[in-house]
Amino acid sequence: MNNKRKELIVSAISNGTVIDHIPAENVYQVFKMLKLDKTSHQVYFGTNLESKKYGRKGIIKISDTYFQDEVINKIALVAPTATLIEIRDYEVYSKVSVSIPTSIEGIVKCFNPNCVTNKEEVTTKFEVLTDETGKLKLACHYCEKITNKNNMVFF
Amino acid sequence: MKNRSLVSINDYSKEEIIRILDLAEEFEKQPLQNLLGGRVVASLFFEPSTRTRLSFETAIQQLGGNVIGFASAASTSVSKGESLKDTILMVANYSNLIVMRHPVEGSARYASEVSSVPIINAGDGANQHPTQCLLDLYSIRKTQGTLDNLEVTFVGDLKYGRTVHSLVIALSQFNTKFHLVSPEELKLPSAVKRHIKEAKLSYEQYTDFTDVIPKSDIIYMTRIQRERFPDPLEYEKVKNAYILENAMLDNSKDNVRILHPLPRVNEISTDVDQNPKAYYFQQALNGVFVRQALIATIMGVK
Ligand SMILES: [Zn+2]
Numbered sequence: 001m002n003n004k005r006k007e008l009i010v011s012a013i014s015n016g017t018v019i020d021h022i023p024a025e026n027v028y029q030v031f032k033m034l035k036l037d038k039t040s041h042q043v044y045f046g047t048n049l050e051s052k053k054y055g056r057k058g059i060i061k062i063s064d065t066y067f068q069d070e071v072i073n074k075i076a077l078v079a080p081t082a083t084l085i086e087i088r089d090y091e092v093y094s095k096v097s098v099s100i101p102t103s104i105e106g107i108v109k110c111f112n113p114n115c116v117t118n119k120e121e122v123t124t125k126f127e128v129l130t131d132e133t134g135k136l137k138l139a140c141h142y143c144e145k146i147t148n149k150n151n152m153v154f155f
Numbered sequence: 156m157k158n159r160s161l162v163s164i165n166d167y168s169k170e171e172i173i174r175i176l177d178l179a180e181e182f183e184k185q186p187l188q189n190l191l192g193g194r195v196v197a198s199l200f201f202e203p204s205t206r207t208r209l210s211f212e213t214a215i216q217q218l219g220g221n222v223i224g225f226a227s228a229a230s231t232s233v234s235k236g237e238s239l240k241d242t243i244l245m246v247a248n249y250s251n252l253i254v255m256r257h258p259v260e261g262s263a264r265y266a267s268e269v270s271s272v273p274i275i276n277a278g279d280g281a282n283q284h285p286t287q288c289l290l291d292l293y294s295i296r297k298t299q300g301t302l303d304n305l306e307v308t309f310v311g312d313l314k315y316g317r318t319v320h321s322l323v324i325a326l327s328q329f330n331t332k333f334h335l336v337s338p339e340e341l342k343l344p345s346a347v348k349r350h351i352k353e354a355k356l357s358y359e360q361y362t363d364f365t366d367v368i369p370k371s372d373i374i375y376m377t378r379i380q381r382e383r384f385p386d387p388l389e390y391e392k393v394k395n396a397y398i399l400e401n402a403m404l405d406n407s408k409d410n411v412r413i414l415h416p417l418p419r420v421n422e423i424s425t426d427v428d429q430n431p432k433a434y435y436f437q438q439a440l441n442g443v444f445v446r447q448a449l450i451a452t453i454m455g456v457k
Contacts, residue, residue: 110261112260114260114281115259115260116239116259116260116261116262116264117261119259119262120238120259120262120265121238121240122265139346140261141261141264142260142261142262142264142265143260143261143279143280144163144260144282144283146346
């Protein structure tokens, strides 16, 4: 009964990826980051759904699409609590929690306009730090400046 | 350390810093040592800085090396739009070491990754200037006899001053007590304070200058630039609050020395120049010995 009701909220997919436990306020950011507005596959998403663990959560389901580790790391930056579920033939094939990487390459732009990565053809590279309040910050490998969560722009 | 680039002062451990300072002492005693035997060092100043360039080029000459390069990007292929990578690869063909100054932050790190010869960063925008930091450390050690357990006061623009950032980070390895004097708008950034905290050291912040003078072993002065203030009125309010005058040193310790990365404008009154506690002109000369030590080490001839 309970399960059926969930299905009514967001449709099931036969093959593809379900991204669950996205903080409600970040659903749109994940959506944009994965460029889902450009995909030709079916996409369902829901937000402000009730979650026992996280209060209000969001969920995104993408048909016939599976993500590389590099993209999964990307998701961790805006939705560190997210779970990625691979669906094959309506069955859960695998389920992983995203994890915040210690360093990232080529995903985010450096916030510093005078950084070499914004002036020459150089792939960005950051060390991922967390501040006292647990917020994510990126320290640029090149210019050594900090890019805060609020300033993160994704390629 | 041989063949390793120096981009940021954080690239060197405490022991490596001390090794360079010890070697610089040798060069101070005997500056003319033909160790490079005509080897070629490139000096690439994509942005002019006469002071730093002359110091480096003197260091190279005193080691018996030859200098190639340019003093500004204006007359080179860089002004025709050549990428930094291409310039570095071209120059690396002709030289054994590249000294570079560039207005873009992170350019030296990037150059060190594409170059087949080591890079010494002579300043990358507002980011790092590690040889300035080494010469500051050398000057502190020389005047105090030690780098450990000193009370060091930084005055002025602590927010944008890259020499302050590098020196604070380096001194955090030497059990320093930090006194940070600046206007509210120009306090030391938290990214730099993080290093003090990680070393479990203490710091105090002040907006008023006078009280900390008697406690200080070193007073490191910096210039407050008008363009740092969006509101000119704010600048007018603080511009005279951080000027060191000779009379202010009356109650200072005998061993205190005044440092300044130069050029000075008016933040140290000229009546301080004659005081034996003024050290900023000798400080600049120490840069040559420190740079000789660094170049000799990276080239593997010392
Ligand atoms: Zn950067």
